[in-house]
Amino acid sequence: MIEIERLTKRYGDTTVVDDVSFGVEEGTITVVVGTSGAGKSTLLRMINRLVEPTSGRVLIDGQDTRSIPEDDLRHRIGYVIQGYGLFPHRTVAQNIATVPRLLGWDRKRIADRIEELLDLYQLDPAEFATKFPHELSGGQQQRVGVARALAARPELLLMDEPFGALDPVIRAKAQDDLLAIQRRLRATIVLVTHDMEEAFHLGDRIAVMDQARLIQYGPPAELLTRPAEAFVERLVGTADRPFRLLSLAKVEDALEPGLAEGEPVAASGTLYEALSRLMWCGRQDLPVADGTGSVIGRVSITGILAYGRSA
Numbered sequence: 001m002i003e004i005e006r007l008t009k010r011y012g013d014t015t016v017v018d019d020v021s022f023g024v025e026e027g028t029i030t031v032v033v034g035t036s037g038a039g040k041s042t043l044l045r046m047i048n049r050l051v052e053p054t055s056g057r058v059l060i061d062g063q064d065t066r067s068i069p070e071d072d073l074r075h076r077i078g079y080v081i082q083g084y085g086l087f088p089h090r091t092v093a094q095n096i097a098t099v100p101r102l103l104g105w106d107r108k109r110i111a112d113r114i115e116e117l118l119d120l121y122q123l124d125p126a127e128f129a130t131k132f133p134h135e136l137s138g139g140q141q142q143r144v145g146v147a148r149a150l151a152a153r154p155e156l157l158l159m160d161e162p163f164g165a166l167d168p169v170i171r172a173k174a175q176d177d178l179l180a181i182q183r184r185l186r187a188t189i190v191l192v193t194h195d196m197e198e199a200f201h202l203g204d205r206i207a208v209m210d211q212a213r214l215i216q217y218g219p220p221a222e223l224l225t226r227p228a229e230a231f232v233e234r235l236v237g238t239a240d241r242p243f244r245l246l247s248l249a250k251v252e253d254a255l256e257p258g259l260a261e262g263e264p265v266a267a268s269g270t271l272y273e274a275l276s277r278l279m280w281c282g283r284q285d286l287p288v289a290d291g292t293g294s295v296i297g298r299v300s301i302t303g304i305l306a307y308g309r310s311a
């Protein structure tokens with residue numbers, strides 16, 4: 001569990017992060033989203049102390065990061081930035097081995113870990129381990145950057161616009177790969193983006209920042225159904241891709257067993273219509289009826305969002 005408590009950063013008279021608090025559960029992804037200059041990167045860098053907070057604190061499993069020596073902190077918290085920051089004169093394997101080496105892992109353990117991570121990312125170790133960064137595509141460099149950050153099983157992975165430099169198709173694939181790997185390794189991630197679609201796709205929870213303040217923190221469904229401010233509503237409104245996806249999918253695609261109260265929705269209707277109905281009537285779930293009018297299960301807001309994410 002990572003606890004961010006009243007973190008504040010001031011440069012002179014300007015407050016760039018203002019009294020921000022939230023908690024990150026182990027094994028989840030929290031996405032920090034907001035407009036340019038909102039203070040997202042500064043917040044992230046205060047978590048690993050690349051930026052020293054003016055006030056407030058960060059606890060990792062109850063331990064104040066100020067009491068952890070800086071080197072240890074860098075090993076316990078992985079960090080991925082947009083340019084991937086790979087060492088150009090080191091091979092893929094050497095790049096991934098960076099932190100395990102510093103930690104004094106033996107050769108076999110390092111070699112096994114490199115192989116495991118390259119396998120996870122579907123980069124054939126025989127082909128890729130000895131390549132240099134300039135021999136890789138942007139998408140491959142990005143994956144190696146994440147593999148390197150994950151190498152020593154950090155307690156937390158910080159990612160600052162990790163997919164910012166990728167074109168849309170590769171970006172979508174990189175997001176899916178990250179989700180799959182995160183679920184598999186149960187990694188805890190805090191990721192910064194200005195892309196609301198990315199936030200909805202990846203976030204178990206979303207932290208919305210505007211002008212140095214955290215204005216909402218909650219699961220994606222909550223941002224949709226209970227936006228804290230007009231700003232969140234506008235921001236959510238820009239994420240039309242999930243809605244387009246939902247208007248292509250049928251209610252029966254997200255059918256769940258069990259009963260629900262209210263007027264049934266048709267199994268053949270779209271998930272977009274079902275979501276609108278759910279939001280309109282303020283329910284978490286509704287019954288689903290087939291063509292003959294018999295109730296065959298239920299559909300829920302969380303089920304629809306889960307479908308939207310996996311689509």
Ligand SMILES: Nc1ncnc2c1ncn2[C@@H]1O[C@H](COP(=O)(O)OP(=O)(O)OP(=O)(O)O)[C@@H](O)[C@H]1O
Binds near residue numbers: 037
């Ligand atoms: N070292 C610094 N000295 C003075 N001001 C700074 C410093 N670092 C950041 N700032 C200011 O703090 C504000 C927040 O910057 P930050 O990079 O955290 O925002 P951001 O939300 O990540 O923006 P972007 O999405 O554009 O990267 C900006 O106005 C920036 O100019």
